[in-house]
Amino acid sequence: EVRNVSKIFGKSPKAALELLELGRSKKEILKETGQTLGVNKVNFSIYPGEIFVIMGLSGSGKSTLIRMFNRLIAPTIGEILIDNEDIVKMSASRLREVRQQKISMVFQNFALFPHKTILENTEFGLEIQKKPIKDRREKAMQALEIVGLKGYEHQLPSQLSGGMQQRVGLARALASDTDILLMDEAFSALDPLIRKDMQDELLEIQENFKKTIIFITHDLDEALRIGDRIALMKDGSIIQLGTPEQIMMNPANEFVEKFVEDVD
Ligand code: ADP
């Protein structure tokens, strides 16, 4: 659950926060204080087991928002509750535990270690969790099987195609057995056909493992295809949040209408 969260980038956010309270725009805040508004007073809940898609143009605050879920970026103000625990105020040691036990992130550029094998890359999260080696092997092998990479475990990332490398990224996230998956443009670098396969894969994972998936994409078709709900962002704010049907049938304003009109 996200409660009244804002993020201002800059050394002294106080003045910017005051302007934000007065309802000033990102542009005005930048001009008057030199501080950049990343996320603007957002409030929403994410339900367990759903695929929650965040969409919006470049610079609208999607990455800033998703990174606050594991506190890679600290909010300037507001609360982020995971299982009723506010991660904004939590101690560094508790944060480390919560990250290891509850949250995995899949990156757009795969972020694999080039000199580690596919199996070692998949085990990496479990290694951090300090799981015994036998457990690690077993979980990693299972995850590789789920994403269709059985038989590749002793190869290196460079021997795999982009789509397969991203499957490794997904396997790594699955192996660590966390309830929450954060995916920031995770499929954006993939060819359209492979991308569709990955979307199907993700839907299967959601169904079989009841993961809560927070998924950023630029691509409206992708959002409509996999999203249970979609949040559309503009200048740091969520301007509409709803099911794909709600967004398509009842766009909240002209901006949303423009955004969705190219899709049939
Ligand atoms: P998106 O992921 O939707 O493209 P971002 O969350 O990356 O958008 O960025 C939102 C806004 O915050 C942009 O105006 C961006 O320039 C600004 N921003 C993001 N990260 C930083 C940072 N580390 N320092 C300063 N400004 C930033």
Ligand code: MG
């Ligand atoms: Mg981004």
